[in-house]
Amino acid sequence: MSADHSPSRLDDTAAGLCAFLDASPTPFHACATAAALLESAGFTRLVERDRWPTAPGEYYLIRGGSLIAWRTGRSADPAAPLRIVGAHTDSPGLRIKPNPDLVREGWQQLGVEVYGGPLLASWVDRDLGLAGRIAVRSPDGTGAGTRLLTVDEPLLRVSELAIHLNRGVNTEGLVLNPQLHLAPHWGLGDQPGDLRGFLADRLELARGDVLGWDLMPYDLTPARRIGRDRALIASARLDNQATCYAAVQALIRAADDPSGRHLIALFDHEEVGSVSERGAQSTLLASTLERIVLAAGGDREDLLRALAGTVIASGDMAHATHPNYPDKHEPHHRIAMNGGPVLKINNQLRYATDAVGAAAFELACEQAGVPVQRFVVRSDLPCGSTVGPITSALTGASTVDFGAPTLSMHSIRELCGVADQAMYADALTAFLAPAGS
Known part of the structure; x- marks a missing residue:
């Protein structure tokens, strides 16, 4: 054939x-x-x-x-x-921690852990959505089930340090500490952003009915054909x-x-x-x-x-x-x-x-x-x-x-x-x- x-x-x-x-x-x-x-x-x-x-x-x-x-x-x-x-x-990518809500310098952030071996620098300055599996209380309150969630909108961002404050970045490379530099911000304020409450609202549940999650940020840019002859796919x-x-x-x-x-x-x-x-x-x-x-x-x-x-x-x-x-x-x-x-x-x-x-x-x-x-x-x-x-x-x-x-x-x-x-x-x-x- x-x-x-x-x-x-x-x-x-x-x-x-x-x-x-x-x-x-x-x-x-x-x-x-x-x-x-x-x-x-x-x-x-x-x-x-x-x-x-x-x-x-x-x-x-x-x-x-x-x-x-x-x-x-x-x-x-x-x-x-x-x-x-x-x-x-x-x-490879980032995963949301169990107790993720952070506040630093007036920014509401989410704690993340690195999953696998991603090219970390590629995650900087991207519009990120949030998706995964949520463990929720069963309707009768005695057990648990799971729901899929996709927040397909620009919710999170990991912002890079300006070149004026990191003069060697173009010659020495971008070095990111996973604990210090990768937590995405998703709001402003002096109080935590309450991820559990956010998830409950999206799933139309009571806050206490959200029991856990396997959540990961993801790039919102859609898969698309590129190149002079559109012979390639970037995704x-x-x-x-x-x-x-x-x-x-x-x-x-x-x-x-x-x-x-x-x-x-x-x-x-x-x-x-x-x-x-x-x-x-x-x-x-x-x-x-x-x-x-x-x-x-x-x-x-x-x-x-x-x-x-x-x-x-x-x-x-x-x-x-x-x-x-x-x-x-x-x-x-x-x-x-x-x-x-x-x-x-x-x-x-x-x-x-x-x-x-x-x-x-x-x-x-x-x-x-x-x-x-x-x-x-x-x-x-x-x-x-x-x-x-x-x-x-x-x-x-x-x-x-x-x-x-x-x-x-x-x-x-x-x-x-x-x-x-x-x-x-x-x-x-x-x-x-x-x-x-």
Whole structure:
């Protein structure tokens, strides 16, 4: 098959991704946005505490900021192997503290903690909204539930010190102390701004019914196409919601392979190590796979047989070669924007790719008619990591790490290519539903 790079296909890809990004300021929102796309394609949400259906079908579950979705084909063999695409919903940034209300020098501020490894300087002098998950008292007062909140308006700002008071900033760089310099201001006054009361008003609740929050500021600038030929997309959270969107699209499109078993796993907390009840190091993927096999009439032996033939593609954005810093890249592994999906290889196993996994992904790209690029970090620089090595170790499944070219990774605003996103989804569709399966 040949890849479709027609203007209409690229327009659809860019519009769909930008809409996904704009609707997903937090991992919780990303799961809700993905769920809406899946449900429109016929997927049914399952609850982990319920008994799952035994009939083949299209299902998904959400645990906090993580989502797993799958399709079970008509194969009667519960030990049939799976094709899995992994990604993560979270991005580096700032998170609101539990006791956030501050007053300094007549300014009302909110205390924040750094989440992951963001480029802190990119958060300065931005119009910031506020979004996340709020824990609220149940109507009968005996329990608690959660509500999503999006304050999509210029509420917060972290202001930089004027150059007159920091003369060396352009030669020595902007140095920010996370405790002292990152608290955003959101009002003026000598009394705290009362975040809990603000949230209660927005949710139309009594103040005492707001029990807790997982809240994060976010950049209000919408995702948009840029450049002379509008061949690029600039947005927050491309790392790694671009992969989440491509995975969802690929799972929906893989319906043309009715016999296969396809699954996507979108994990929260990758940026801080994946150790949580819903991170890649949790039981979420393993327990879901076991329940899929059990629902098909299999047992533990069938699960282990299925895993022995399973292949996982772990998707996370990749570093495009930066034109202003070419010396920071491995000279024999240049990565071009809009040059196609990127195989990520590291012999210290920061990426899980080996020859077998690489072959599976290259065959998928060949089937999809898209080119393949290969990334390794310079031998004198440390390498980042992904959920790939974690899922590989926990499942024993052959795993490959891949990505789409990106600039400004971990900035509040990153950059990717429109054609790359179309090729990304094409490659993942072919990976989930390989020819001859």
